[in-house]
Amino acid sequence: MLHDRALLVDLIELTLNHGLFVVRAARDLAEAEAILDQWRPHIGVVDMDHDGSTPLLEHLDDANALAGTVMPVLGLTRRGDLQTKLKAFDLGVDDILTVPFSPEELLARCMVLARRASGTDRPIVPTITIGEIEIDIVNRQVRAGTSVVHLSGIEQSLLYLLASRSGRVLTRDEILDAIWGTDFVAESNIVDRHIRSLRIKLQNDYRRPRFIATVPGVGYRFIPTFSNAGWDEGGESAEPQRSRPASSDDDAS
Secondary structure (H helix, E strand, O other), X not given: OEXXXXXXXXXXHHHHOOOOOOOOOEOOHHHHHHHHHHOOOOOEEEXXXXXXXXXXXXXXXXHHHHHOXXXXXXXXXXXXXXXXXXXXXXXXXXXXXXOOOOHHHHHHHHHHHHHHHHOOOOOOOOEEEEOOEEEEOOOOEEEEXXXXXXXXXXXXXXXXXXXXXXXXXXXXXXXXXXXXXXXXXXXXXXXXXXXXXXXXXXXXXXOOOOOEEEEOOOEEEEOOOOOOOOOOOOHHHOOOOOOOOOOOOOOOO
C-alpha cells in the first residue's frame, strides 16, 4: 500500500488486516519499491494523489509483465471527478475508491479484486476483535459479552477510526477529515453528536468510559481494553444508564 497519511494508513490496515490480508505500507516510492523487491502482494492499494503513484504503477506493470502475472490495484483519491478516475484507469488501476470511504466498502472492493485475480470465491464474512469486543464489519454489529448492538455506517466508521489509533488521541478535526472529508461543511458539534450516539449504543458511560474516552479540549481516544462489568444483558434494546443529560461541552461529547 502506498499512502503517506498515517491516520488513513492505520484505518486501512485495521480494516484489511484481520485474518484476510497481511498489510505492508509505504510512505514513498522508494519504500514501496523496496517492499516489492522482497514481497509479492496479492493486491495493491495506491493513493492516486501521491506524487509517487504514477511511477509505482509503472513499476508494477513492468513487474507483472516480467512475472507473467497480474496484481490488481485499488486506487484511492480525494478527488472524485471523472478526469481523475479516467487517468487512474488509464494508468492500470482496476478499481477506484473516493476518500473518505466506509470500511466495509474498502474491504468488499479488495475482496472482489482478490477474487478476480486468484479465481477463488472466498465469502466476505469477516469479523475483527478489538480488546474483548467483536465487530462484524459487513453486518455492522458489535458483540460484547452476551450483547449485540447494531451500528449505522458512520458509527461503524467512527469505531474503526478510533480503534485504528487504539490508545492514542484523535482530534475532532482529524475525525471530521477522515470520515466526512475536507470539503464537508459541517455544524460544529457533528463529531460530538455521533460519538455520543455510538457511546449510547455501546453503553459507554462518559464518566467511566469502557471504550471511548474524551481528552478535554483535544478529542477522543479508544480504550484498547474492555471489561464486561456493567454491560446490560438486554443488548441494544435496553436503555443505557445515564444519570444526567449530556452537553457538547463536557466529557459526554
